[in-house]
């Protein structure tokens with residue numbers, strides 16, 4: 461039993477940062493403290509998750525012009541069922557044209573994830589819809605039939621005045637995504 465635990469620790473030791481070797485050596489010295497050394501495995505295991513949360517994404521620039529096109533697609537650079545571009549930065553008063561390039565998609569603003577006072581939109585399936593954005597802030601929208609696959613998109617108009625509220629909602633929304641649970645957070649990171 462004791463030998464078994466020690467073997468696992470020595471394997472882990474090969475993959476931890478140099479600074480951690482001393483700690484593990486220290487814990488392995490007295491035979492009686494093997495049980496104390498076990499939590500170190502948990503600490504090592506948590507590192508990749510923490511790194512992933514801090515991962516940064518390339519920011520998108522302000523889109524030129526006052527009219528912008530977002531295509532509704534079955535597949536794109538980020539996987540299947542996507543808006544393209546899924547992350548857009550525009551100016552106050554600009555218009556976004558959602559194009560039904562592929563069928564069986566729509567664009568619908570998500571309640572609570574658009575700026576205060578902004579008008580919600582809800583496009584029909586397989587139908588183009590144009591939306592004029594006349595309130596500053598972040599707008600998050602979805603494709604109704606593919607929400608479970610995280611078919612969502614984000615648009616920032618002017619300053620992200622509702623950033624905190626949108627991020628809080630985005631965390632809560634992960635439960636709705638059976639696939640691509642981090643897609644929305646990744647999109648928001650690009651604003």
Ligand SMILES: [Cu+2]
Pocket residue numbers: 541564565566603604605606611
């Ligand atoms: Cu869709």
